[in-house]
Amino acid sequence: MLVSATAPAQRKPADTTTVATLLRLLPFVRPALPRISMGMLCALGAGLCALAIPQVLEALVDGPLAGAATSGDTRGLWLAVAAVLGLGLLEVFFVFMRRRLILTPTTHVEWSMRTTLFKHLQDLPLAFHDQWPGGQLLSRAMTDLNMLRRWMAFGIVMLVVNFATVGVGIALMIRTAGPLGWVYLLGAVPMAILSFRFSRRFRRIARLSQDQAGDLATTVEESVHGIRVLKAFGRGPEAYQSFASQAGELRNTEMNKARQMSAFTFSIITIPEAVLGGCVVWGVWLVTQGDLTIGALGAFFATAAVINGPVEQLGQLLSMSLTAKTSVDRYFEVLDSENTVADPEKPVHLDEVRGEVRFEAVRFHYPDAPPIDLVPAPTHVPHEAPREEVLTGVDLTIRPGETMALVGLTGSGKTTMAALVPRLFDVTSGAVLLDGVDIRAMTREYLRTQVAIAFEDATLFSATVRENVLLGAPPEARTDDDLHRALEIAQASFVHKLPYGIDTTIGEEGLSLSGGQRQRLALARAVAARPRVLVLDDPLSALDVETEEAVTARLRAELSDTTVIVVAHRPSTVALADRVAVLQDGRVTGVGPHSELLVDHLHYRFVISSLIEDEEFDRARGLRV
Template sequence: MPPDTADPSPRPTVESFRGSGAPGADASTVRALARLLPFVRPALPRLVAGGVSALGASLAALAIPRVLQHVVDGPLAAGAEAHDTGALWSALALVLALGLAEAGLILLRRSLVMLPGTRVEAVMRGVLFRHLQDLPVAFHDRWAGGQLLSRSMSDLGLLRRWLVFGLLQLVVSTATVVVGVALLVATTGWLGLVYLVGAVPVTVIVFRFSRRFRAISRRSQDQAGDLATAVEESVHGIRVLKAFGRGRDALDQFTGQAEELRRTELAKAGQQARINVSLTLIPEATLAVCLVLGAWLAHTDQITVGALTAFFATAAVINGPVVDLGMTLSMTLNARTAVDRFFEVVDTANPLTDPPDPQVPDRPAGRVVLRDVTFRHDDDGAPVLDHLDLELPAGTTTALVGLTGSGKSTLAMLVPRLYDVTGGAVELDGVDVRRMRRADVRRAVAVAFEDPTLFSASVRENVLLGVDDALPAAERERRLREALEVAQAGFVDDLPHGLDTRIGEEGLSLSGGQRQRLALARAIAARPRVLVLDDPLSALDVATEEAVTARLRDVLAGTTSLIIAHRPSTVALADRVAVLRDGRVTAVGTHSHLLATDPHYRYVISSLEDDAAEHGVGALDAPGDGVDGDGGDAATTRETTLDDEATGARL
């Protein structure tokens, strides 16, 4: 089934997770991370249970010092001759039980949170990928692939680790410190207050660290995305780099970006090191003060030795989370950055949406009308197409010709609604394509691009990409074979595993002509009402092009076809020709008629002939049509000086 067709299975959608009050970049970390709640909600029971288990483990650890205080102030304080052996063994058993309970609860926490954490990651990745597929081509023109890859892989992996470890560690550490300090204040008075005073500079340092580290974290993750883009571009363009001997240049550029990322990571590590030093020194210095004060209090009998022992044992339990606070906090801030980057994509609205009340043509025949069409890539940019009008009658083949940059490929994108018109309308069988479901439009319109894209799948899967999975296997196989035969793609039978041969990434294991033929076969197999071909034969040799052209005439019978012609031989496929100039269709007619009446058409065809001759490609096989050479209102010097008789003979 094509990607745009409806899927009856319930799946999370972007709209179900996109909040109306999305926080901006300056929002608090808590508000930013709270946006994860819709994703986390199904896993919340297990995560809460894991948090309770972790909290129970911390409370068990905090209970051990209380037992030690009882032992020191009880049996041990009575003297060797009065030791209560039973009480000592009972205390030992209780400490052992508390230790085992702590270990068991930690194990339970891990088993509870790992599975839901991976599910949350999978759901978020699925939502992001579906949204990326749904977003228009214009979005992908602006965004680098490496940035999107880093968001869907490394950022979401970071969020999973934070959910199953960082978040619980932050909550449990906070609870441990609060409960522990409360016990210290309640049981040791002044000692507890002194320890509490030590938390003031820690709080100030943590606040300052958060502000600085967040900016560095965002810069680091953005630079990692840029580095992924550099790798992606170099791998995809490896043939070009090798052919031109530019591998060293690519390496230098990559090394520069990697060095920039390394410096940022060092800055991050420096920030973490400074806060770790502070979070280690301040509590240890506080304990040194408490040791002196505690010794004096014990000497003056203001506290017991057992209470002093319990104080330092409890402080040791508290110090662990305090020292780890730097790591936990940095992980939390990294997670906040990952959330911002994730929603930066997810919050991107798709302007190409399905209408609330979609329409379906009453008589689907394949008639296409472009009515007063204007298109701009940017709101303030110059129009690529300017009040263009063109009709493609049902069942006819129209060749679209024009000079480079005239807007031919852009026009081809408008018919299947890969772009939306800025003004005017594109109608399919009398219905504006914006009033139809995108899936319906793209089932009716198939496209074969000049630069074919194949996927890392088998030949069969690539060719049948646009064929409905619900069709019987025999019909799918028949379409597959017919499409391959029309596209002259018999070479697939010589591949190692025939139709089941897996094509490498982007089909780079095949030649350019082989990739084009498979892409053409894919468009033919879809059996669309409208077929848009953007110079699909440019990489073929003359003999193969002639064979494909002969079969295409048969298969295009009854199909409305728009062929973007970059070579004169492609015009031979068409019933009529439309001339595109400065964003408008200036003439429509047969090849013979346009040769006789349109100077700009003669100029375009002459230019295409020159390019074909330069590249050794066959010329248009058409007789001289008695060009009258009226000259018209030629737009360029070359057009006005063309030798019409010579042009007619050559064409």
């Protein structure tokens, strides 16, 4: 499959009852419960008003209406008409109040759940985001929570009220026309059996549908982000076929849902209607025998007409509740994900940060498995092999204010070491220390005000140049002077030629800019943060050699008291570093100035020769970004 974030997954949803799952919503719903409860009472009041009208009609037919035909006294008739009108108006008022009371608080519940989810996503480590497709997270944050809001505002309220209305209605039917009411009640037995079977089938289909929708959203997201690649290689038709295949699977699932729903709805409509058909024949016979009055028979069928609406809604409300159950499951699958890179209970703050970084016996491997079964294992592999260690015991000290270059072949662990310093991942064993203090003893917020990182893959946001560059700057460093200083150090003067200068919105992910321009803005963002330790994970790879040298020289001049750790892929960058650390098979096998390592370290000479070849190739191409 050319463009697919995730193949349709064989997920393992939590095996909990619908009630137990929905009870997990209580912490979010509790502030809104008073208004929801009052709204539910108003809905119940509307139902009771509707049920009271047939009782008035019974009294009207058997009393004032019959009396008016013989005596001509119409006062009782007009009183009954006034009562029916009053009950109708009261029903309308209750319906209005139900909507007024419920709609606003349920939107607040949705807002609270959505912001809680987003905050948790921001808090979760990179390992989580590496394993979860973006479309799945998007569908949980948007579609699932929207579904939950509609269920809280309508589904659960009407489900409870309809059951109460049907119960009271059947009781009134038994009181009014005893045997006919009992017959109608017996018709509920097959409906209960059908409802139980329907809920078991529909729950699985609803979960599959929502998961497939998340997979489809991921495919759209990746296709949009990779549109340049698809166009460049002319793979649009293949991307379309892949998307159409996934969309077809979702359509088939939705059709299956519709078939299940229509079959259930047909049954719960047909059974009561068939029962009422039998009741018509029996009721007329009872009237002819004098065992039932005409008013009672009319009230029975008027009451049946009132409760038939709630009965027919049962299928829709039940399916909505089951879909809400799967939405809650999917929501809490993310919210229950454990943050493995957490803050300590008693954090340490340094009085003064000098910028010494030390790796002590650091070992690291990436997480072995995703948090849930999002991607099925290949059928030809009996089990997933454990991840190999990327770092196998790194010892390295970087002095305050020095520039340390990390050099090694691809896969030697350079980028991993860079990611460990701001604690984007936690070490498997050993420790990373800042000024002698384990970084795990500090809060992540505090640590990341002292350590800034610029990645090779520069990520920008749909915002202005100013907002992107000052994203991580402390409040006191968000002035125009600080902004221009960061842009100057990063050699990003091109921003002044944009349509609105530094206030130009650069668009989603900055794709309106070239790769080199994005990298320079990302570097300016790191500089503007005023870190004590600056980590550069090959952030200038898209620049030509001369521009990279100019940026590096300016960094050394302006940030002379800042500790700089740079993942180097060019000899020109390496030569500007105070010292170089050579990584080989997950270990540091040599540390020293560039010139000394060239003499004493065989593997370093091999790595540098490879870098020289790459640099000469860049020069030959005349790369200009």
